[in-house]
Amino acid sequence: MKSKLWIVIILGLLLLSPIASANEETSPIDQLNALSDEALQLTKSKRYGDAKKILEAFSDKFSSVTVKENTFTMDELRIVTIAHNEAIEATTNVSMNPDERINRVTKFRLVIDAISTTKHPLWTKMEEPILAVFDEVKEAAFNGNQDAFYTSLNSFLSLYEVINPSMKLDVSTERFQKLDTRINYINHYRQDVLSKQNSMKELLILENDLQSIFDDLEADETEPSLWWVIISTGSIIIVTLSYVGWRKYVGEKERRKNRSI
Template identity: 30%
Template sequence: MRRLGWAFMVLCMVFGLSMPAFASNHTKVKEWSEINELTSEIWELGKIERYEEAANVLKFTTENIVHIEEVLSLRPEQQRVVQNTLADALSSLQNPEWSKEKKLNKLTEVRLLVDALQTSYEPLWKKTGLMMLEPFITMEKGVSEDDSVAFHQAANLLLERYETVRPALMVDLSDDEVKLLDEHVSYIDANRNHIMTDTAHQKQLETAAADFEALFFAKKDNSEPSLFWLIFSIGGIISSTLIYVGWRKYKGDQEQLRVPDKR
C-alpha cells in the first residue's frame, strides 16, 4: 500500500491534480458540470481521509443533483440508481468500521456514475476495462494450474470491481447489456467449483470474459490513462498494459488451438 500511495502522489503531480476547492461557499448548483466537480472533490477528500468534510459535500451534492435536468430526464429506475448510489456512499463515510479502501470504492461508484451521466463520448468507466479483465486472466490461470485459492481470490476481485462500476453501466448501457454482464458475474460466483473442474463451465468463463472485453473496449481509447486505474490497486499503468497484452496473446493462442490442421 505504501508503494501505491507513492505512485498515486507521483501521478497526481504528473497530471497536475490539485487539492479540492471545498464546497462550503456553494449555495446552489445549477449546472451538471458543477456536480461533476463536486464528486471529484468528494473523492479527493475521501482519499486524504477527511470523511466528515466529504460527507458534508456529498449531502450538498445529493440535495442539488435531484434538480439537474439530466437527472430529471432519467427513467425512474435510473433515478433510483443515482439516489441509492449517493446514499450508500454517504453511509460508508459515516461508518467508522469501514476501511479506507471500501469507502473509496463507494466514492468511486459515485464519481463514475456522475461522469457517465455527463459524458457522451468516453466515460471514465471504460478506462477500467483493463482492471475488469485482470480477474478473468487470473481465474483462467488458476484453472489451468489447478490453483483454487488464486481462482477464488480473482472471482472475489471481479465481484468487487463490478460492483464499483455497475451504477455507471446502468445509466450508460442498454438494459440488455447490463443484464448480460449481471448474468455472467452471477454465473461465475455461483459455479466456482464447477468452473475449476468442468470444461463446459470453463467455456462459459471464456464467453463472459469475451463479453466484458467487447463492452469495455467497444472503441479504441487513445486518451490519457485514468487515475481511477489505481483505485483497484494492481500496480499501475505498466502492469495494466502487460495484463491486456497477455490477455490478447492468450486469446490468440486459444484461437490457434481451435483451428484444425489443414496440412
C-alpha cells in the same frame, strides 16, 4: 495575395474550434460532476467528514436540478440514489475498511460521470485492471488452483461492483443483463468452474463479452470524432484550393488582357 490566402486558411481553421457558448456559467450537471469528484478526493485523503458535507451538498443540488429541469430518467434517478446512499454510508461508517470506502465513493463518482457525459465515461478507464485481474481468474481456474482462483475472483467481483451501475447506464439493457447474469453464475457456482469443463468455458465467454463491451464503446466514441476531423480538414483544403485556383484564373485573365492591349 498571400495575406488573403492566410485569411482564408485561418477562417477555415476557426471552423475546427469549438463554438463558445453564450452562457459561460457552469451547467448544473457539471456542478454535480464536480461535487462527486471532490467527494472522492476527500475520501481518498480520509477526510470523511468533509466528504460527507460535499455529498450532502450534492443531494440538495441534485434535488433542485431534478425538480427544475427534469433531465433524468427513472433508472438514472434510482441508480444515482442508491450510489449516493452507499457513498454517504462510506463516509460515516467508521468500521468500514478504507479501501471499501474508496470503492463506494468511486462507484458514485463513476455513476455521476456516466450521466453527465456522452464521450469517454470514466468507468471505461477500468478496462485494463479488470481484464488483468480476470486473466488471473482464468489462469487459476485452468491450473485448478482453488485458493488463487477464489482470491482473484473476489478481486474481479470487487472491481466489477465499482463499475456495475455506471456500465448499466451506458450499455444496452439486454447486453448488460446478459453480462451480469454470466458473472453472477460464475460467482454462485465458483466450485463447479474448477471441476466442470462446461463451466470453465463460461470464463472464456465472459472474457469475450467484457472485451466486446469495452471495444464497442471505444469505437462508438472514436469514429464520429475521426469523421469530423476528416470532413473539417477536407473542407479547409477545398476552400483553400478553390481560392488559389480562382486567384490563378483572375491573374491569367489579367495577363491575357494586358497582352491584347
